[in-house]
Amino acid sequence: MKRYIPYSILTVLLFSLITACKKDYADPSGPSAEQAYSTPATLAADAVGLQAWYAKDRVGLLYNTVTSASLLCYETFVTNRGNTDEAQVGDGGTKIQNTNAVVTQMWGVSNKIRYEADSIMRRTNAIVTDKGFASGIIAYASIFKAMAIGVQANFWEQVPASMGRPDTVTNDVKFIPGSQGYTLAVATLDNALNTIATTPIGSNFTPNVPSTVNIINTLYALKARYALCAGDYATALAAADKVDLKVTSVLAFNQQITNPVFTLVTATSNIYNVADSSMGLPVGLRPDKNDQRIPFYILYQAPPKKPALLINGFFKTNVTAVPIYLPGEITLIKAECYARQHNLPAGLAELNKVVTKSPSADAFGVGAQLPPAVAATEADLLTLIYKHRRIELFMSGQELEDNRRFGRPQAERGRNYFPYPFVERNDNPNTPADPAF
Numbered sequence: 219m220k221r222y223i224p225y226s227i228l229t230v231l232l233f234s235l236i237t238a239c240k241k242d243y244a245d246p247s248g249p250s251a252e253q254a255y256s257t258p259a260t261l262a263a264d265a266v267g268l269q270a271w272y273a274k275d276r277v278g279l280l281y282n283t284v285t286s287a288s289l290l291c292y293e294t295f296v297t298n299r300g301n302t303d304e305a306q307v308g309d310g311g312t313k314i315q316n317t318n319a320v321v322t323q324m325w326g327v328s329n330k331i332r333y334e335a336d337s338i339m340r341r342t343n344a345i346v347t348d349k350g351f352a353s354g355i356i357a358y359a360s361i362f363k364a365m366a367i368g369v370q371a372n373f374w375e376q377v378p379a380s381m382g383r384p385d386t387v388t389n390d391v392k393f394i395p396g397s398q399g400y401t402l403a404v405a406t407l408d409n410a411l412n413t414i415a416t417t418p419i420g421s422n423f424t425p426n427v428p429s430t431v432n433i434i435n436t437l438y439a440l441k442a443r444y445a446l447c448a449g450d451y452a453t454a455l456a457a458a459d460k461v462d463l464k465v466t467s468v469l470a471f472n473q474q475i476t477n478p479v480f481t482l483v484t485a486t487s488n489i490y491n492v493a494d495s496s497m498g499l500p501v502g503l504r505p506d507k508n509d510q511r512i513p514f515y516i517l518y519q520a521p522p523k524k525p526a527l528l529i530n531g532f533f534k535t536n537v538t539a540v541p542i543y544l545p546g547e548i549t550l551i552k553a554e555c556y557a558r559q560h561n562l563p564a565g566l567a568e569l570n571k572v573v574t575k576s577p578s579a580d581a582f583g584v585g586a587q588l589p590p591a592v593a594a595t596e597a598d599l600l601t602l603i604y605k606h607r608r609i610e611l612f613m614s615g616q617e618l619e620d621n622r623r624f625g626r627p628q629a630e631r632g633r634n635y636f637p638y639p640f641v642e643r644n645d646n647p648n649t650p651a652d653p654a655f
Contacts, residue, residue: 255337255338255341255345256345257345258345258346258348258351258352258355259426261338261341261342261345261346261355262351262354262355262358262423262426262427263426264334264337264338264359265335265338265355265358265359265362265427266358266426266427266428267334268331268334268335268338268358268359268362268363269362269428269431269469270475271327271330271331271334271362272327272331272362272365272366272469273469273471273475273478273540274475274478275478276323276478276482277323277327278327278478279324279327279328279331279365279366279369280469280478280479280540280615281478281479281482282320282323282324282327283324283369283372283373283615284479284533284613284614284615285304285307285320285479285483285489285490286307286320286321286324286373286615286618286636287372287613287614287615287616287617287618288490288498288613288617289304289307289308289310289490289632290307290310290617290618290631290632290633291498291608291617291618291621291630291631291632292493292498292630292631292632293492293493293497293498293612293613293617294308294490294491294492294493294498294529294613295308295490295491295493296308296489296490297487297488297489297490297491298488298489301488301489301490303318303319303320303321304320304489304490306318306320307320307321307632308490308632309632310631310632310633311632311633311655314633314636314637315637316637316638316639316640316643316652317639317640318639321373321636321637321639322639322641324369324373324636325370325374325636325638325639325641325642326639326641327366328366328367328369328370329366329378329381331362331363331365331366332363332366332367332378332381333381335359335360335362335363335366336363336380336381338355338359339355339356339359339360339363342355342356348420348422349417349420350417350418350419350420350421350422350423351420351422351423352413352417353413353414353416353417353418353419353420353423354419354420354423354424354426354427354433355423356409356410356413357410357411357413357414357419357433357434357437358427358431358433360406360407360409360410360437361407361410361431361433361436361437361440361542363403363406364403364404364406364407364440364444365403365440365542367399367400367402367403367406367444368399368400368403368440368443368444368447369615370396370399371396371397371399371400371403371444371447371619372396372447372615372616372618372619373618373635373636374396374635374636374638375395375396375634375635375650375653376393376394376395376396376399376650377393377394377395377396377398377399377402378391378392378393378394379391379392379393379394379402380392390646390647390648391646391648392648393648393649393650396635397447397448397449398448400444400445400447400448401444401448401450403440403444404441404444404445404448404450404453407437407440407441407444408441410437411434411437411438411441414433414434414437419433419434428470430466430467430468430469430470430539431467431468431469431542432465432466432467435461435462435465435467436467436542436543438457438458438460438461439457439458439461439467439542439543439547439548440542440543441453441454441457442454442455442457442458442461442548442551443543443547443551443616445457446551446554446555447619447623451554451555451558451559452555452559454551454555455551455552455555455556455559458548458549458551458552458555459552461543461548463545463548463549463581464545464581466541466581466582467541467542467543468539468540468541468542469539469540469541469542470539471536471537471538471539471540472537473536473537476536476537477532477533477535477536477537477538477539477540479529479532479533479540479613480529480533480534480535480536480538481536483529483533484528484529484533484534485536487525487528491525491527491528491529492515492516492527492528492529494527495512495516495527497512497515497516497608497609497612498608498617499605499608499609500630503601503604503605503608505609506586506588508587508588509586509587509588509609510576510577510585510586510587511584511585511586511609511610511612513530514530514531514577514583514584514585515529515530515531515612515613516528516529516530516531517529517530517534529613531612531613532582532613533613541582544582544584544610544611544614545580545581545582545584546572546575546580546584546610546611547607547610547611547614549568549569549571549572550568550569550572550603550606550607550610550611552565552568553565553566553568553569553572553599553603554600554603554607556568557596557599557600557603558600560596562593562595562596562599565596565599565603566591566592566593566599569591569593569599569602569603569606570590570591572586572606572610573586573588573589573590573591573606574586574587574588574589574590575587584610586606586609586610591606600624601624603624604620604624604626607620608620618631622634628655633655634653634655635653637652637653638650638652
């Protein structure tokens with residue numbers, strides 16, 4: 219596993235990751251790791267830097283997860299095959315090479331976030347004497363560490379067990395199954411929640427981070443998400459119950475740091491675009507024509523305007539904020555947990571909160587506004603939950619995990635898991651074999 223240097227010179231480094239396989243990196247002109255993590259203020263700034271790595275530009279996890287999942291699950295299609303890496307993902311299967319930039323960027327940045335988050339949290343209690351301030355740093359860094367682990371478990375069959383330590387000499391980090399990766403993400407979130415329970419986040423910390431992220435609500439929402447993916451339904455349900463559905467957490471953008479999917483994709487239609495109003499679902503599961511989530515997520519342009527359909531929703535302008543989680547996701551987590559624990563009435567009741575919800579009743583305006591669904595069996599209910607997850611969470615980056623978890627036919631996805639980038643395989647002898655599909 220590669221070692222990473224502080225945030226100040228990472229743009230240069232990330233592109234070197236695509237082609238180079240050095241074990242260590244040094245920048246004589248930049249700050250040392252100890253300087254970068256030397257004060258409470260720098261630690262807080264480094265924690266905010268994790269969010270920038272998650273959300274910014276074409277190399278960030280937001281662009282690459284939305285791109286990968288939507289293409290692999292046929293929500294979108296590549297409009298210009300000159301974008302070779304996105305075209306490979308859209309083709310799926312063995313077309314996706316180990317040198318693919320989308321795959322390599324996602325791998326490299328998720329490792330970067332994990333490594334930096336560990337570095338921040340390891341130093342916090344030693345450097346920060348204000349325990350409330352320290353709680354805030356640990357909690358905020360944990361959000362992005364957990365999401366980075368979740369991204370790896372979503373797209374790779376096995377994930378690194380840890381990022382190692384800078385004071386060790388070995389780079390051969392071990393791997394664990396993706397399901398255990400989700401459990402590791404939950405453990406990260408639990409550590410943050412326990413830290414906050416012992417010492418609440420100090421009011422002097424919150425001005426250091428974006429006000430658009432509600433830390434506690436986000437920790438519980440992500441815990442519910444990853445516990446569900448790990449198959450721990452009791453834990454997922456308990457966490458989902460603690461999420462206030464009226465409180466939002468979003469990745470915000472401005473004229474300087476813009477929404478990457480809008481800037482690169484929606485505004486140009488030159489990389490990929492929405493396929494059609496089926497939202498990537500097969501016949502029998504496609505949205506009802508009256509489903510109000512279709513016009514929320516997909517913009518129809520009347521002739522002579524072209525293309526006829528455009529990406530809308532959370533990628534409709536350069537400053538549109540992207541939710542870290544949706545209220546509907548939390549409700550659907552509850553529905554699935556009840557269903558998988560054989561409580562059909564409770565699961566159906568939660569599902570119908572999403573099915574019948576009007577756009578005006580949702581914090582983001584996501585609402586189907588349909589008649590209640592009917593499910594006679596547990597299998598029917600799970601199929602409906604899958605359908606409405608795919609519609610409610612359109613282009614959220616979670617489609618591939620959902621497709622596998624619900625046991626959908628392989629023909630409904632372009633690949634089960636990504637191959638491991640050569641930059642990892644060449645550097646780490648423990649890198650697993652690539653999955654066949």
